Amino acid sequence: MGKNDFLTPKAIANRIKAKGLQKLRWYCQMCQKHCRDENGFKCHCMSESHQRQMQIFGENSNRIVDGNSEEFEQSFLDLMKRSHRFSRIAATVVYNEYINDRHHVLMNSTEWATLTEFVKHLGRTGKCKVEETPKGWFITYIDRDSETLSRRG
Structure with a gap:
């Protein structure tokens, strides 16, 4: 051998x-x-x-950080949409599921330094309903697709 x-x-x-x-x-x-x-x-x-x-x-650091931020947010929201579409769930649970993917974008390469900042961003932009509780931050995905479908129908 x-x-x-x-x-x-x-x-x-x-x-x-x-x-x-x-x-x-x-x-x-x-x-x-x-x-x-x-x-x-x-x-x-x-x-x-x-x-x-x-x-x-x-x-061109701003362009790269913005690209990473956009990719991180999109991947995070896709996971929310697939796995927790209609449920209120702890942000840490979703984040832990997200980082289980070996090829995920690291949060420290985005514009957000902490998960809390990112969750607040999701609330401000209206992509998720955000609640702060004694047990941590909870988020609920806001499904825009079915909302627009129900308005048309």
């Missing part, structure tokens, strides 16, 4: 590690690259491709 064999214990362990979610601490949103540890992340940050991405970000 060769050193780089597919069925070696090391190769199997590496595939298992790569399969699951890793710590967000070593994730580069700009390059969409996940590193397994601090050393890997450090090496990635020194790489030429990362430096190019950061230069691009520096040239």
